[in-house]
Amino acid sequence: MTGSALLHPPREWSASLAVLAGGAAHTYGDLDARSRLRAQHLLAEAATPDLDGARVGFLMAPGSEYVATQWAVWRAGGIAVPLCPDHPARELEYVMDDADCSALIGAGETGRRMEGPASERGIPFHDVSATNEGRLALHSPDSGPLPRITEDRPAMILYTSGTTGRPKGVVTTHGQIEAHITSLVGAWRWTRDDRILHVLPLHHTHGIVNALCCPLYAGATVEFAGGFDPAVTWERLASGEISVFMAVPTIYAKLLHAWDAAEGPTRRRWARGAGALRLMVSGSAALPVRVFERWEEITGHRLLERYGMTEIGMGLSNPYDGERRPGTVGQPLPGVDLRLVRPATGRVLADGVEAMDPGASGEIRVRGPMVFSEYWRRPRETEAAFVDGWFRTGDEAVLEDGYYRILGRRSVDILKSGGYKISAIEIEEMLRTHPAVHDCAVVGIPDEDWGERVAAAVVPAPGGSLRSDAIAALLDPWVRERLARYKVPRAWRCVEDLPRNAMGKVQKPAVLVLFGVGAGPLHSPPG
Ligand code: MLC
Ligand code: AMP
Numbered sequence: 001m002t003g004s005a006l007l008h009p010p011r012e013w014s015a016s017l018a019v020l021a022g023g024a025a026h027t028y029g030d031l032d033a034r035s036r037l038r039a040q041h042l043l044a045e046a047a048t049p050d051l052d053g054a055r056v057g058f059l060m061a062p063g064s065e066y067v068a069t070q071w072a073v074w075r076a077g078g079i080a081v082p083l084c085p086d087h088p089a090r091e092l093e094y095v096m097d098d099a100d101c102s103a104l105i106g107a108g109e110t111g112r113r114m115e116g117p118a119s120e121r122g123i124p125f126h127d128v129s130a131t132n133e134g135r136l137a138l139h140s141p142d143s144g145p146l147p148r149i150t151e152d153r154p155a156m157i158l159y160t161s162g163t164t165g166r167p168k169g170v171v172t173t174h175g176q177i178e179a180h181i182t183s184l185v186g187a188w189r190w191t192r193d194d195r196i197l198h199v200l201p202l203h204h205t206h207g208i209v210n211a212l213c214c215p216l217y218a219g220a221t222v223e224f225a226g227g228f229d230p231a232v233t234w235e236r237l238a239s240g241e242i243s244v245f246m247a248v249p250t251i252y253a254k255l256l257h258a259w260d261a262a263e264g265p266t267r268r269r270w271a272r273g274a275g276a277l278r279l280m281v282s283g284s285a286a287l288p289v290r291v292f293e294r295w296e297e298i299t300g301h302r303l304l305e306r307y308g309m310t311e312i313g314m315g316l317s318n319p320y321d322g323e324r325r326p327g328t329v330g331q332p333l334p335g336v337d338l339r340l341v342r343p344a345t346g347r348v349l350a351d352g353v354e355a356m357d358p359g360a361s362g363e364i365r366v367r368g369p370m371v372f373s374e375y376w377r378r379p380r381e382t383e384a385a386f387v388d389g390w391f392r393t394g395d396e397a398v399l400e401d402g403y404y405r406i407l408g409r410r411s412v413d414i415l416k417s418g419g420y421k422i423s424a425i426e427i428e429e430m431l432r433t434h435p436a437v438h439d440c441a442v443v444g445i446p447d448e449d450w451g452e453r454v455a456a457a458v459v460p461a462p463g464g465s466l467r468s469d470a471i472a473a474l475l476d477p478w479v480r481e482r483l484a485r486y487k488v489p490r491a492w493r494c495v496e497d498l499p500r501n502a503m504g505k506v507q508k509p510a511v512l513v514l515f516g517v518g519a520g521p522l523h524s525p526p527g
Contacts, residue, residue: 006181006217007075007149008032013219016192021063021224028219031068038072038128039146042103045124050147051078053154055099059083059092059114060107062202062224065128067216069105074174077147078103080156081169084203085110090482093117099157099169099376151175157376158205160310161423163394163411169376170310179369180209180313181217183335188244188279188304188320190218196244197236199228199251205310206284206419211246220244230258238273245274246281248419252291252303253449259298267298275299279320283308284419285451286406292326305329307406309393310421311385312336313370316404328403337367339390340397343410346387350399361398361407365390412508415444415452420486422454424508427479427487431456436464436474441498441511445491455515456489459498468494491515 009018014029042056043049056078058069066082073080081099083092096104096117105126106114118125155174159167172180184190196215200207215222223242225232228251236242259267274280282292283306296302306317307329315338318330331353332338340350340362349357367390374382385392394414396407409416413424424442431440439459444452458471465471472492479488499510512518 006178006213007071009216009219013192016219017221018216019064019067019222019224022226024064026064026067031064031071034064034068035071035075036146038068038126039075040144041126042072042076042078043146045126046103049145051076052147053077053079054102055079055081055157056103056105057081057083057096057099057101057114058105058111059085060105060111060128061085062198062207062226065107065111066202067212067222069107069128073105074149074155075146077149077153079154079171082156082158082203082208083114084201084484086201087484088481089113089117091484094166095159095169096121098159098166149174151178154373156208158203158208158310161414161421161426162381163413163423163425164381165423165426165429167423167426168378168381170372171374171376172313172372176313176370176372177209177213178217179335180205181213183333183370184210184214184314185218187317187333188214188281190214190220190244192219194218194220194243194278195241196220196222196246197225197233197242198222199225199233199247204284204420205308205313206246206248209313210281210283210308215244228254230254234258234262234270234274237277238270240273240276243278244280245277246283248284249282249287249291250285250418250450252282252287252295256291256294256298257449271298271300275301277301279304281306283314285416287326288448289326306333307364307395307404309395311372312366312368312391312393315364315366315393318403325403328400328405329397330403335368335370337390338404339365340399341365341387341390343392353399353402355399359398359400361396363410364393364395364397364404364406366393367391412443415442415454417444417447417450417452417454417486419451420484422487424454427454427456427483427489430479430482431458431475434475434478436461436471438462438464439498441506441508442489443508443511443515445512445515445517453490454487455491455493455512457493457495457498457511457514459495466494466496468492470494 009028018028018031019026056073070080103124104114104118107129115125151174154171156172157169161167198211282303287305302324304318308314316329317333318324342362349360349362371391394410397404415422427442431437438461441457445455447453471494493514499507
């Protein structure tokens with residue numbers, strides 16, 4: 001049996017506070033009972049004793065409903081497919097169809113968006129809003145065995161952008177998620193006394209595993225802020241009730257802007273409060289050194305930067321106790337085998353904390369019990385992602401004085417904006433289906449706060465306008481209807497032709513020049 005502390009919280013935690021959201025408090029006992037009831041309901045509706053790996057998509061605002069649903073799907077033997085409330089219908093439908101969901105669950109206004117898609121697909125929709133909970137209890141058997149959940153069973157599919165077209169589903173098992181959790185719980189010293197302020201989206205590994213599953217595994221409390229708002233976040237950090245905070249670099253940058261704009265007494269109160277936290281982590285994108293330094297200057301707190309990826313969980317972390325070095329991501333986390341390899345030759349340049357070829361940079365490759373099993377229904381891509389059992393991350397790094405430093409992505413077609421991974425190819429393919437677009441190229445413009453911002457150079461279809469503002473006005477709303485808003489280009493240029501080399505291949509560094517960005521290393525992390 002695995003995930004025991006998550007799926008079967010110890011009895012002595014029953015009265016402890018697990019989740020705080022929107023002013024309501026939920027104990028471990030409450031979540032345990034609700035998730036059991038929901039699991040039984042799911043099984044009764046499916047008329048089976050075990051969902052046996054059926055995919056269940058769910059959509060709801062961050063809060064106790066989310067946790068009870070995630071646990072329910074797991075306890076019923078299903079695979080959890082969390083959906084993002086901010087996504088437009090087409091993006092949601094892509095995920096539910098690619099994952100081939102056999103049921104959808106929703107709560108509140110947000111969740112009712114699932115009702116239509118469920119009926120179109122002829123699959124059940126379960127409304128688990130609080131108001132519906134009583135009805136659910138009536139229609140479900142009040143006891144009965146739940147299936148045995150072994151560690152090799154698939155637990156979750158998270159969608160991640162890659163170098164090819166639409167996002168791929170990353171499948172992790174219960175054992176892989178538990179290995180990810182236990183590594184972090186140990187390294188970052190989670191205890192029952194902790195309370196995390198949760199501001200991250202719940203369709204990616206950072207928000208789901210690091211900031212939600214870890215504290216719940218340890219018996220701590222998760223306080224959902226209901227999304228990210230700089231002033232609300234500062235107030236809660238300064239409340240004296242929060243011990244842990246985790247965010248992407250853009251959030252720290254936005255918090256610094258809010259601090260700069262605040263009055264003297266507010267500044268002092270915020271800074272003093274935040275400085276008293278036990279742990280503040282940054283990850284999902286490069287933390288600019290100046291943000292690290294400014295944060296320390298203001299709060300006295302040295303942010304702990306770590307490196308991870310949907311496919312591997314967390315790989316590298318600055319030490320909890322030792323020196324946290326700005327611009328670096330520390331050393332391999334417990335249980336993680338990590339090395340640097342020169343892809344062309346396979347030569348190992350560094351292994352763990354040992355450098356074979358000091359100063360040489362190479363691709364990060366990872367092995368270990370937390371590494372994912374497969375891309376959902378994409379055997380060829382799964383096979384191509386591994387070499388001799390090692391996962392190829394596509395990230396370039398160097399080991400310097402015992403600390404890893406991320407140099408950037410090997411592919412120019414993967415962008416990171418606000419901590420979200422974005423595929424240039426996906427946006428280009430979408431844009432090319434618009435009748436006003438003959439061709440296009442998408443790049444990431446370096447940006448102080450966002451890391452990168454999405455930019456699109458467009459060759460209009462014959463007879464179309466060559467004005468950048470006209471193409472922006474036409475395409476912006478069209479893209480918003482189809483893709484998540486963080487994928488919408490923020491800058492547009494109309495051009496007669498895209499810059500190409502002699503082979504006819506689009507030259508992305510030259511496309512960047514169209515946006516006023518000098519040619520140079522494309523994806524070096526800022527700072
Ligand atoms: C919002 N906007 C973005 C954006 N997020 N633009 C580019 N990139 C993004 N990521 C746009 C909005 O559409 C809006 O424009 C404008 O910016 C302001 O939006 P906002 O809603 O006010 O911004 P905010 O809510 O402050 O969002 C910023 C953010 C959010 C940083 C809180 O992006 C976020 O939650 N990022 C976290 C992503 C994450 O969890 N990644 C982890 C992946 S797992 P307009 O024009 O629409 O008004 C992973 C592994 C690992 O990477 O190692 O952890
Ligand atoms: P995702 O696929 O959304 O899980 O994003 C994973 C990617 O985020 C990694 O492959 C890295 O490129 C990037 N990343 C995560 N953490 C860091 C970090 N601390 N510094 C630089 N890049 C990071």
